[in-house]
Each structure stands twice: as C-alpha cells, then as structure tokens.
Amino acid sequence: MHDLPPLHALPAFEAAARLGSFQAAAAVLHLTPSAISHRIRQLEAHLGQDLFERRHRAIVLTAAGRRYLAVVRDALLRLDEASAVLRAPRRERLRISVAPALGSKWLVSRIARYQESHPEVEFSLGTATGLGPLLNGEADIGLRYGEEEWPGLLAWKLFEERVFPVCSPALAADLKHPDDLDGKRLLRHPLLSWQRWFAAAGLNRPEPVAGPWYDDALLMLEGAVVGHGIALMAGSLATPYVADGRLVRPFAEDCADRSFYVVAPPAIQERPAATAFIRWLVRGAHEITG
Missing domain, CATH: 3.40.190.290 (D-Maltodextrin-Binding Protein; domain 2)
Structure with missing residues (x-):
C-alpha cells in the first residue's frame, strides 16, 4: 500500500479551496473551522508542503496547492461516482x-x-x-x-x-x-x-x-x-x-x-x-x- 495522505483531510482541503474559507468549508462539511484547519495542517505535514497561504481573513492556494487540488478533485469525483453506482437500486433484467x-x-x-x-x-x-x-x-x-x-x-x-x-x-x-x-x-x-x-x-x-x-x-x-x-x-x-x-x-x-x-x-x-x-x-x- 502506498503512503496515502490522511483521507479525512481531503474533503476539507477541497471544500476550503473551492470556497476560499475555512469557515465556509466548515459550514458545508458540518465541522468547526478549527477542525478544518487541523485537518489541512495534517495534510500539509504529510505532504511536507504548504497548500495555502494564510492571509488576513483569507486563504489562497499555493502553486503546490493548485496542482494537488486538481488531483484531489478528480479522485473525490471518481469515488462519488463509484459510490453512487453501488448505492443505486439493483437493476433487474428480464x-x-x-x-x-x-x-x-x-x-x-x-x-x-x-x-x-x-x-x-x-x-x-x-x-x-x-x-x-x-x-x-x-x-x-x-x-x-x-x-x-x-x-x-x-x-x-x-x-x-x-x-x-x-x-x-x-x-x-x-x-x-x-x-x-x-x-x-x-x-x-x-x-x-x-x-x-x-x-x-x-x-x-x-x-x-x-x-x-x-x-x-x-x-x-x-x-x-x-x-x-x-x-x-x-x-x-x-x-x-x-x-x-x-x-x-x-x-x-x-x-x-x-x-x-x-x-x-x-x-x-x-x-x-x-x-x-x-x-x-x-x-x-x-x-x-x-
């Protein structure tokens, strides 16, 4: 098994990048802003790189963050599609x-x-x-x-x-x-x-x-x-x-x-x-x- 990142941190990273705010990401994911911040810190520590620049009342993706976001979004989308297929009612063939x-x-x-x-x-x-x-x-x-x-x-x-x-x-x-x-x-x-x-x-x-x-x-x-x-x-x-x-x-x-x-x-x-x-x-x- 490859050295995977903390998987629970990936939705937090994607939501924060999409919404431009830890607080907005927290609202969408039903977490606290500090929980979002903590998960992203865990992810950055695992990767050894900052994904966001923390500015006053704003966050901005770094160059590494932008590259990583494209991969994370694709992976989350594939997981969502595969899960939707499995959740769908089983088709009966006659x-x-x-x-x-x-x-x-x-x-x-x-x-x-x-x-x-x-x-x-x-x-x-x-x-x-x-x-x-x-x-x-x-x-x-x-x-x-x-x-x-x-x-x-x-x-x-x-x-x-x-x-x-x-x-x-x-x-x-x-x-x-x-x-x-x-x-x-x-x-x-x-x-x-x-x-x-x-x-x-x-x-x-x-x-x-x-x-x-x-x-x-x-x-x-x-x-x-x-x-x-x-x-x-x-x-x-x-x-x-x-x-x-x-x-x-x-x-x-x-x-x-x-x-x-x-x-x-x-x-x-x-x-x-x-x-x-x-x-x-x-x-x-x-x-x-x-």
Missing part, C-alpha cells in the same frame, strides 16, 4: 421470449409503458415460437399461443382468441360466401385450424393439405397483404391490419381458438420483479378483454 407477431403488435408498446414507472427493470426481448428458450434457461418469461397445458412451466392466460380469415382487398372482391374459398390459395400456420373455422362457418371441409406454410403469424399477415393468399388469423393480430385497410375480413364468421399465455419456469416465483411484471401484463390484458 429476458422475454415472445412469438414475433404478438411481440411487435402487442407486447412492445406495453413494455415501454411499464418501464416508464419501473425504470429499475431492464428488458431483453427475443422471438421464438417453441418452448426451447424457456426450458433451456435462455429466457425467463415467454408469451405463447396454445392450449391450457404447458408441461414443465407455469402459465397465466392473457386472453382467449377468436380467429377469422383475412385477405387483401383485391382478393376479397371474389369472396361473397365461405364456400367461395374452394379452390383459393389458403395460407397455413401450425397453430391455426382452418377445419375448425370451416365448421363454425357451416362448411364440412377437412384441414387443407396444400397452400403456403408460415411458421410466423406476422409473416403470414404480410403475405396476405401482398396477395399471397387468404390467411386465417387471430383477431388481436389481424385487427390492426383490418383497421388501417391493408386487410379485409371477407366474412363475418369467426370461431374460438387457442389463447395467448404468459409462461415461465417455476423458479420465476422466486423473483418478485418478474412476478410483478407478469401480474401487470395479465391484469392489463383482462381489463382490455373485459
């Missing part, structure tokens, strides 16, 4: 894995709103449709579309979905009745059942075995926009496209389907910041859906 369409159309805006009142929470978002990131420890929380059973995970239902076909306005011109879909190009997704919607629309049709296959609902929506075909889509994802006219609902019929869930490993219960965010998401989703 890794969220979300299906791409739900992430872009529903989750991102809510995270932004949540962080306004919870700046201590730091979010990391990734997209996926499978459960791998949650089961292998790459994500803390997932948002997924599916049935009620989530083996190995806890689940909180956000909202139930109703699905219906959507397509570009150009394709909708030829669709007057659900059976007009016969022979049309139907876009397919692994979690969305055309056969279920056919039954709700009064048609006895099997699940299509041909037609473009999309693993990502957002890509399928964009495919429908450019006229690639007719997409069966969850209402919460399709509604913004219908509202701005990029897509059209050619038929009024819809049907119940799977639901969106928040899913997470059981260990999430040991993280209060994570469970608070989950409760906030679920509460907000329920308020919207009634």
Whole structure:
C-alpha cells in the first residue's frame, strides 16, 4: 500500500479551496473551522508542503496547492461516482421470449409503458415460437399461443382468441360466401385450424393439405397483404391490419381458438420483479378483454 495522505483531510482541503474559507468549508462539511484547519495542517505535514497561504481573513492556494487540488478533485469525483453506482437500486433484467407477431403488435408498446414507472427493470426481448428458450434457461418469461397445458412451466392466460380469415382487398372482391374459398390459395400456420373455422362457418371441409406454410403469424399477415393468399388469423393480430385497410375480413364468421399465455419456469416465483411484471401484463390484458 502506498503512503496515502490522511483521507479525512481531503474533503476539507477541497471544500476550503473551492470556497476560499475555512469557515465556509466548515459550514458545508458540518465541522468547526478549527477542525478544518487541523485537518489541512495534517495534510500539509504529510505532504511536507504548504497548500495555502494564510492571509488576513483569507486563504489562497499555493502553486503546490493548485496542482494537488486538481488531483484531489478528480479522485473525490471518481469515488462519488463509484459510490453512487453501488448505492443505486439493483437493476433487474428480464429476458422475454415472445412469438414475433404478438411481440411487435402487442407486447412492445406495453413494455415501454411499464418501464416508464419501473425504470429499475431492464428488458431483453427475443422471438421464438417453441418452448426451447424457456426450458433451456435462455429466457425467463415467454408469451405463447396454445392450449391450457404447458408441461414443465407455469402459465397465466392473457386472453382467449377468436380467429377469422383475412385477405387483401383485391382478393376479397371474389369472396361473397365461405364456400367461395374452394379452390383459393389458403395460407397455413401450425397453430391455426382452418377445419375448425370451416365448421363454425357451416362448411364440412377437412384441414387443407396444400397452400403456403408460415411458421410466423406476422409473416403470414404480410403475405396476405401482398396477395399471397387468404390467411386465417387471430383477431388481436389481424385487427390492426383490418383497421388501417391493408386487410379485409371477407366474412363475418369467426370461431374460438387457442389463447395467448404468459409462461415461465417455476423458479420465476422466486423473483418478485418478474412476478410483478407478469401480474401487470395479465391484469392489463383482462381489463382490455373485459
């Protein structure tokens, strides 16, 4: 260890130099003027040099004092900054894995709103449709579309979905009745059942075995926009496209389907910041859906 100066004397020296008075420094540091004078004498004795010229009712830095002040101020500033970081509330990092369409159309805006009142929470978002990131420890929380059973995970239902076909306005011109879909190009997704919607629309049709296959609902929506075909889509994802006219609902019929869930490993219960965010998401989703 180097021969350090008396560290308690450094704030006294800096304050006296900044304020030009032992008395003013004493007031700022809640000490007596004699205590300030004593500490600076200790510092000068350690350094073997005067730091101030004592004049009548005034003190003036010596040349050595001016050089030393620059170093002391820098050291005190660094200590203050480092201490502030350690005193600051610990930031909680939440890794969220979300299906791409739900992430872009529903989750991102809510995270932004949540962080306004919870700046201590730091979010990391990734997209996926499978459960791998949650089961292998790459994500803390997932948002997924599916049935009620989530083996190995806890689940909180956000909202139930109703699905219906959507397509570009150009394709909708030829669709007057659900059976007009016969022979049309139907876009397919692994979690969305055309056969279920056919039954709700009064048609006895099997699940299509041909037609473009999309693993990502957002890509399928964009495919429908450019006229690639007719997409069966969850209402919460399709509604913004219908509202701005990029897509059209050619038929009024819809049907119940799977639901969106928040899913997470059981260990999430040991993280209060994570469970608070989950409760906030679920509460907000329920308020919207009634």
